[in-house]
Amino acid sequence: MTKQISVFIENRKGRLGEILDVLKEAGVNILSLSLSDTAEYGLLRILSDKPKDGKEALSKAGFSCMLSDVFIINLPHTPGSLQNILRVIADEELNVEYMYGLSFGGDEASIVVKTSDIEKAEDVFARHAIKTLGEESCM
Amino acid sequence: MIWSKEETLSRAEMEKLQLERLQETVKRVYEKVPYYRAKMDEKGVKPEDIKTLQDLQKLPFTTKQDMRDTYPFGLFAVPRDEIVRIHASSGTTGKPTVVGYTRGDLDTWTDCVSRIACMGGATSKDVSQICFGYGMFTGALGLHYGLENIGSAIVPSSTGNSEKQLMYMKDFNTTLLVATPSYALRLAEVAREIGIDPKTDLSIKTALVGSELLTDAMREEMHLAWGRDVNITSNYGMSELMGPGVSGECLEHCGMHINEDYFLPEIIDSVTGEVLPAGEKGELVITCIKKEGLPLIRYRTKDVTRLFYEPCACGRTTCRMENLSGRSDDMLKIRGVNVFPGQIEEVVLSVEELGPHYEIIVEREGYTDKLTVRVELNKETDSFAELQRIEKVTKNKLKVVLGLDAKIRLESPNTLQRFEGKAKRIKDLRKVNTKGEGK
Numbered sequence: 132m133t134k135q136i137s138v139f140i141e142n143r144k145g146r147l148g149e150i151l152d153v154l155k156e157a158g159v160n161i162l163s164l165s166l167s168d169t170a171e172y173g174l175l176r177i178l179s180d181k182p183k184d185g186k187e188a189l190s191k192a193g194f195s196c197m198l199s200d201v202f203i204i205n206l207p208h209t210p211g212s213l214q215n216i217l218r219v220i221a222d223e224e225l226n227v228e229y230m231y232g233l234s235f236g237g238d239e240a241s242i243v244v245k246t247s248d249i250e251k252a253e254d255v256f257a258r259h260a261i262k263t264l265g266e267e268s269c270m
Numbered sequence: 271m272i273w274s275k276e277e278t279l280s281r282a283e284m285e286k287l288q289l290e291r292l293q294e295t296v297k298r299v300y301e302k303v304p305y306y307r308a309k310m311d312e313k314g315v316k317p318e319d320i321k322t323l324q325d326l327q328k329l330p331f332t333t334k335q336d337m338r339d340t341y342p343f344g345l346f347a348v349p350r351d352e353i354v355r356i357h358a359s360s361g362t363t364g365k366p367t368v369v370g371y372t373r374g375d376l377d378t379w380t381d382c383v384s385r386i387a388c389m390g391g392a393t394s395k396d397v398s399q400i401c402f403g404y405g406m407f408t409g410a411l412g413l414h415y416g417l418e419n420i421g422s423a424i425v426p427s428s429t430g431n432s433e434k435q436l437m438y439m440k441d442f443n444t445t446l447l448v449a450t451p452s453y454a455l456r457l458a459e460v461a462r463e464i465g466i467d468p469k470t471d472l473s474i475k476t477a478l479v480g481s482e483l484l485t486d487a488m489r490e491e492m493h494l495a496w497g498r499d500v501n502i503t504s505n506y507g508m509s510e511l512m513g514p515g516v517s518g519e520c521l522e523h524c525g526m527h528i529n530e531d532y533f534l535p536e537i538i539d540s541v542t543g544e545v546l547p548a549g550e551k552g553e554l555v556i557t558c559i560k561k562e563g564l565p566l567i568r569y570r571t572k573d574v575t576r577l578f579y580e581p582c583a584c585g586r587t588t589c590r591m592e593n594l595s596g597r598s599d600d601m602l603k604i605r606g607v608n609v610f611p612g613q614i615e616e617v618v619l620s621v622e623e624l625g626p627h628y629e630i631i632v633e634r635e636g637y638t639d640k641l642t643v644r645v646e647l648n649k650e651t652d653s654f655a656e657l658q659r660i661e662k663v664t665k666n667k668l669k670v671v672l673g674l675d676a677k678i679r680l681e682s683p684n685t686l687q688r689f690e691g692k693a694k695r696i697k698d699l700r701k702v703n704t705k706g707e708g709k
Binding site for chain 1: 647648649650651652653654657679680681682683684685
């Protein structure tokens with residue numbers, strides 16, 4: 132399991148830049164991010180080398196943000212490998228809130244998965260030998 | 271503690287005193303203020319026609335417009351020489367209204383504010399920090415002298431520099447806070463940001479708030495921020511009448527006691543001008559019956575309230591006015607519906623995932639008014655479902671209270687403007703292109 136920073140962000144010019152400025156000042160390096168939005172606002176999700184520092188700096192700067200637990204699943208960089216994992220998730224009726232991709236380069240790819248039931252997810256991934264990255268591997 | 275014996279007079283004694291003072295005042299303005307003499311002559315009423323308190327109804331009203339027409343000193347009833355202090359309203363909607371005080375008026379003012387401070391729980395042991403802007407605004411100096419008069423130590427810190435305000439508050443062991451409700455909340459917010467817990471690290475026991483409406487929800491929000499044990503009372507006044515000190519809440523929290531030996535109240539229908547019986551809601555009209563410099567006759571306050579004459583459990587017998595439900599000129603008309611900003615505030619404060627600050631935007635799209643309420647998110651979340659739930663709850667509550675659909679705009683904490691004086695939370699953009707309409 133890995134800590135992700137989730138930030139509430141209004142759809143307003145320059146708002147994303149302000150967040151990135153805060154992270155830069157705090158010396159936090161971004162590994163991956165996903166921005167989803169509605170017409171008025173969005174949620175920015177960030178994987179970084181220092182999630183706690185990043186969250187603290189953003190809170191101090193007045194942003195509404197929190198740390199959430201997500202799974203990073205490694206998978207081979209080949210056609211169909213994502214499908215295999217999603218089939219397991221569907222068969223096991225694991226509820227996925229959202230997911231996005233992450234690549235460190237090389238032969239393996241990763242997806243970031245947020246589920247509503249962490250214990251069940253850990254159990255499902257273990258039983259199906261699905262490899263997830265621990266907190267330390269993300270740094 | 272009850273400061274003055276006039277606060278416990280029997281109804282008969284009070285009415286006797288009021289009639290004497292009213293007759294004296296009417297006679298004086300008729301003789302000394304040409305503007306009033308002309309108005310009274312026009313209505314065909316002479317000072318000697320005022321034989322009972324009911325005869326007050328024969329006198330003409332005074333409005334803000336009258337004060338503007340006679341700007342700056344036209345309604346003064348004494349030679350300029352006898353005026354020892356001049357204040358003015360902010361004048362955001364036109365020329366400021368100018369008020370002048372004689373030495374006697376300043377004593378009266380001090381006495382009125384001392385009474386209100388005591389009603390709210392102030393004592394000579396208090397250290398009182400006045401977080402109202404000093405200057406032409408009457409709020410700061412009014413509370414300043416009234417509290418000093420009862421023996422409290424005054425910290426005239428004015429507004430601005432919230433961190434320094436909190437430093438004084440902590441280092442001087444300030445026990446009494448004077449501020450607008452929104453600035454009191456802002457101070458608590460800044461305190462938490464810099465690591466001070468207002469409930470445990472500061473010594474505030476009494477808050478005298480004014481210059482803005484104090485809704486029940488706002489009072490609750492202040493208790494959450496400053497502590498359950500803090501006595502929070504609102505007080506009422508306006509510069510035209512004197513400044514703060516016209517009325518104030520006692521610790522029974524059942525309306526604001528009017529200093530009616532100085533300010534004779536009436537409630538009228540704001541459209542017909544007809545006087546309404548006690549207990550009915552309408553516009554508050556005040557006659558100043560013991561003022562020398564600027565004794566206004568039947569001044570229309572534009573504030574909407576009700577009057578109660580039953581004696582209060584606190585021991586005072588003075589007439590009480592209900593905490594204000596709004597100003598007749600703050601009211602917005604949106605799609606034909608009357609909306610008071612206070613109603614929107616009640617809703618915003620009742621949703622715990624939202625902060626206490628808000629902004630109301632009214633626009634016109636085609637022929638339809640559009641209401642948007644900007645609010646600050648007070649909950650951290652990683653879920654759109656949760657954000658949508660918060661929006662929906664707020665929207666539904668507004669629909670129930672106002673009968674109107676509003677658009678909710680969620681914003682990050684600390685995005686909306688904070689106010690140190692009177693909060694300006696309404697943006698009526700309809701007025702820009704539709705002259706004569708809007709609020």
